[in-house]
Amino acid sequence: MHITKIELSKMNRIERLNLINSLSGIKPANLIGSINSNGQENLAIFSSVVHLGSNPALFGFVLRPRGEVRRHTHENILATGYYTINFVSTYFVQNAHYTSIKASEETSEFSLSALTPEYIQNFKAPFVKESSIKIGMSFKQELDIEANGTSLIIGQVEHILLPDDTMSNGGHLDLGELGVAGISGLNTYYSLKKEAQFPFVRDEYELSDLSQF
């Protein structure tokens, strides 16, 4: 089956939306937690978290320009400078998906989705108690993507919260063992099973070069 750019532009809008979102492949399922200056908590599901570097540890995520849920996340991150990235587990994918219901500013998506906000000392943004892997982030940079008005929000890792004894053999995590879910498209959730781990094949020079990434 061959679909050209022209056929794609003529395709039914929803079909194209689903196909192109599926074609970006498997993505991490993350809940991004934030809070406004009045203490109103916000929680939104994202599948666009991307690794940008290890030293300093930087992650980005793509923010669409419109939409209530996304706007609250954006405003809160700019206002407080902090947010959390929480991994969705397969056992609560439905709860996590419910955070994408359009909610008023006064409604916390924690309540909508029956997930529990959790705080650590000296860090403003709420974590998701039910998540096995939680990351506290500080905002660093916003990059505009001219092509379609989205933006890449870049932050640095401040805190990592993990179950004990899950980090093995040199920093690796088994996402399958940890019950982590993946997303493809806008609304399809997958479980993960570790199949293979290969040696890192670059030579020492390359590896040393890589250490900052």
Add this chain to the structure above:
Amino acid sequence: MHITKIELSKMNRIERLNLINSLSGIKPANLIGSINSNGQENLAIFSSVVHLGSNPALFGFVLRPRGEVRRHTHENILATGYYTINFVSTYFVQNAHYTSIKASEETSEFSLSALTPEYIQNFKAPFVKESSIKIGMSFKQELDIEANGTSLIIGQVEHILLPDDTMSNGGHLDLGELGVAGISGLNTYYSLKKEAQFPFVRDEYELSDLSQF
């Protein structure tokens, strides 16, 4: 287990590299195919493909500033304006991983990895014959990420090649059925199993708003 930013900065370099790469979650495993003006083919594995929009259909991927493999991909894309994104299947993850061996400019990673270049009419860049899902891309924009010198390469979908009868119910693809692999960290590969597909919960206004993304 709680790891702070300070503890992270003092961690063994390789352990930090593996941990932070694992923490960005499950990623798509893609082979990016390109060709230089002399007809020399290049193939490199990436796990940073991200969805940027559906209409026009835009994908980005993160390019590190150094490293032979990455540099050839970068130079070829700038020189020809075209490249391919090919999904890695679980049955050839080891072949795909071998493209990350540091190769000279004259060595094609297609040969190194025993994968087969495939072309379609009027499109310069090589696809991977063994991939179930293949996308032909045209280069649109390069965005510099100041924080660490990486860049986001943005391209538009020109061609989509899929097995017949795999696009179902409104554009969705079952990545598990298609044998698609995911990556976490730098070198751990996962198989995928579809667990749930929920209705898209935004209201009609929001959905219409979304149609360009």
